[in-house]
Amino acid sequence: MEILQFDFMRNALLVGLLVSVACGMIGTYVVVKRIVFISGGISHTAYGGIGLGYYLGFNPMLGATLFTIVSALGMGLVQQRSSQRQDTVIGVMWAVGMALGIVFVKLSPGYTADLMSYLFGSILTVPERDILFILLLDLLIIATVYRYFEEFKAVAFDEEFARVSGLKVEFYNILLLLLVALTVVVMIRAVGIILVIALLTIPPAIAGEYSRGLKGMMGLAVVLGIIFTTAGLYLSYLFDLPSGATIILVAATGYILALLIKKKIHT
Amino acid sequence: MGKKVIEIENLFVELDGITVLENVNLTVNEYDFLGIIGPNGGGKTTFLRVLLGLVKPARGKVRIMGNPVEKNRHLLGYVPQYAVFDRSFPISVEEVVVSARLARKQGIRFSNEDYRIAASALERVEMLPLRSRQMGELSGGERQRVLVARALAVQPRILLLDEPTASVDSRFAAGFYELLRELNREMTLILVSHDISAVSSYVKTLACMNRTLYYEHSRELNREMIENTYNCPVDLIAHGIPHRVLPPHDGVVGS
Numbered sequence: 001m002e003i004l005q006f007d008f009m010r011n012a013l014l015v016g017l018l019v020s021v022a023c024g025m026i027g028t029y030v031v032v033k034r035i036v037f038i039s040g041g042i043s044h045t046a047y048g049g050i051g052l053g054y055y056l057g058f059n060p061m062l063g064a065t066l067f068t069i070v071s072a073l074g075m076g077l078v079q080q081r082s083s084q085r086q087d088t089v090i091g092v093m094w095a096v097g098m099a100l101g102i103v104f105v106k107l108s109p110g111y112t113a114d115l116m117s118y119l120f121g122s123i124l125t126v127p128e129r130d131i132l133f134i135l136l137l138d139l140l141i142i143a144t145v146y147r148y149f150e151e152f153k154a155v156a157f158d159e160e161f162a163r164v165s166g167l168k169v170e171f172y173n174i175l176l177l178l179l180v181a182l183t184v185v186v187m188i189r190a191v192g193i194i195l196v197i198a199l200l201t202i203p204p205a206i207a208g209e210y211s212r213g214l215k216g217m218m219g220l221a222v223v224l225g226i227i228f229t230t231a232g233l234y235l236s237y238l239f240d241l242p243s244g245a246t247i248i249l250v251a252a253t254g255y256i257l258a259l260l261i262k263k264k265i266h267t
Numbered sequence: 268m269g270k271k272v273i274e275i276e277n278l279f280v281e282l283d284g285i286t287v288l289e290n291v292n293l294t295v296n297e298y299d300f301l302g303i304i305g306p307n308g309g310g311k312t313t314f315l316r317v318l319l320g321l322v323k324p325a326r327g328k329v330r331i332m333g334n335p336v337e338k339n340r341h342l343l344g345y346v347p348q349y350a351v352f353d354r355s356f357p358i359s360v361e362e363v364v365v366s367a368r369l370a371r372k373q374g375i376r377f378s379n380e381d382y383r384i385a386a387s388a389l390e391r392v393e394m395l396p397l398r399s400r401q402m403g404e405l406s407g408g409e410r411q412r413v414l415v416a417r418a419l420a421v422q423p424r425i426l427l428l429d430e431p432t433a434s435v436d437s438r439f440a441a442g443f444y445e446l447l448r449e450l451n452r453e454m455t456l457i458l459v460s461h462d463i464s465a466v467s468s469y470v471k472t473l474a475c476m477n478r479t480l481y482y483e484h485s486r487e488l489n490r491e492m493i494e495n496t497y498n499c500p501v502d503l504i505a506h507g508i509p510h511r512v513l514p515p516h517d518g519v520v521g522s
């Protein structure tokens with residue numbers, strides 16, 4: 001394919017692959033544990049960190065990492081309290097993160113044009129050093145999921161029994177939210193803060209319809225993620241569309257098709 | 268008399284500021300088989316949850332094998348009253364049962380020995396043929412049997428069962444009480460049930476729970492005990508227990 005001759009295209013495909021691995025694995029937990037809303041909150045607070053990076057003049061990706069980690073810890077504490085107002089608190093943290101970002105950006109000196117790439121992604125222009133960063137985060141995610149696969153599964157399936165079995169349920173819940181935070185950081189470059197939640201949940205949601213185990217669900221979600229990012233990338237190149245949004249639309253189309261096919265099989 | 272496996276002194280429990288249990292005192296010896304009956308909302312489930320460390324007491328002392336709950340709760344097997352699972356969760360029966368081995372597992376994954384223990388637990392509840400079935404594809408009674416198997420796979424010293432026969436068919440229920448009797452040779456049992464007639468013919472001791480525990484070292488269920496807990500025998504009829512199982516005065520139910 002001629003488009004592969006471009007360096008930026010090869011980088012973009014590589015980023016798509018790395019992103020798909022992270023969100024296929026962690027998105028599976030997000031979907032089965034039904035923590036989509038918490039994950040949305042974590043991803044949006046990243047904007048505060050990006051703004052801080054601009055304001056103080058360091059890499060906004062580091063700012064995003066810092067903010068998502070802090071918000072993951074915060075959400076983890078909220079999750080632990082069994083109060084009925086959980087979702088309200090999460091919604092407030094979500095908005096505060098965004099608001100901080102907006103204020104920091106406004107205060108920042110100089111040019112902030114590529115801000116849009118954090119909000120809506122720009123998989124075609126990810127710098128090499130960020131690719132390396134994403135690769136490291138990916139390895140960390142894979143290693144942690146490999147190590148704690150059974151523990152995460154038990155806590156996700158039946159938290160109470162996991163607790164009775166002597167597992168530190170709080171530890172695994174917070175660890176998982178930290179992985180969500182890292183996954184969000186990995187994904188920001190590709191699809192942007194606003195669209196993260198769609199790519200995090202659509203591939204596992206489809207995979208869940210066709211899987212009989214968490215491992216299979218993760219594997220299928222990773223493959224679907226790769227298909228969606230690659231196809232989205234190609235279409236955005238072909239029709240000169242924004243890459244992040246195109247990837248999401250491709251994924252959403254895939255989701256609808258998967259649901260229709262499933263329905264057809266069952267009737 | 269065996270050694271003490273559960274010691275409870277002056278236990279008070281509050282949930283949302285409401286006193287649910289008060290002044291519960293109980294000693295359970297090794298290889299006891301204690302049945303607990305009581306009205307809905309009497310605090311039976313809460314009591315088991317205290318033993319499991321899932322509910323913190325407001326006051327009082329709870330010891331499992333001489334130690335605080337946190338230290339020894341891995342010695343407990345638990346069959347919950349309700350199985351509230353996400354039916355779409357992709358997990359097989361075998362995976363659910365082997366998860367009981369988490370506290371004992373050595374490496375990153377479960378060993379062959381863990382799977383063997385899970386299989387023999389499934390065998391005991393006649394669910395081995397369905398080991399590869401998805402949890403979400405089981406009937407309510409089948410799910411309850413899997414929960415029993417999961418509790419057995421812990422290889423507990425003390426097994427807590429919260430109405431384990433509530434949704435299993437009568438053929439399985441009869442066999443199940445035989446299974447409990449067999450298990451009782453290896454471990455201490457505490458069984459919560461509304462099925463008074465079955466309970467009183469299988470357990471060694473019987474207690475009633477209604478905010479507090481009415482307990483005598485026998486399985487003699489006298490009318491006073493029942494009336495203290497249920498307040499009114501009409502409740503018993505509502506539970507499907509015919510009046511005549513109650514002795515006319517201070518008689519004995521069961522054998």
Ligand SMILES: Nc1ncnc2c1ncn2[C@@H]1O[C@H](COP(=O)(O)OP(=O)(O)OP(=O)(O)O)[C@@H](O)[C@H]1O
Nearest residue numbers: 282283287305306307308309310311312313314348
């Ligand atoms: N999470 C909770 N918060 C507040 N109150 C609770 C909670 N769980 C139970 N209760 C109350 O505690 C009391 C005891 O409940 P529990 O579930 O222990 O009763 P039970 O004896 O198991 O009843 P059943 O026979 O219906 O299973 C009830 O009055 C109930 O309303």
Ligand SMILES: [Mg+2]
Nearest residue numbers: 311312313348
């Ligand atoms: Mg109960």
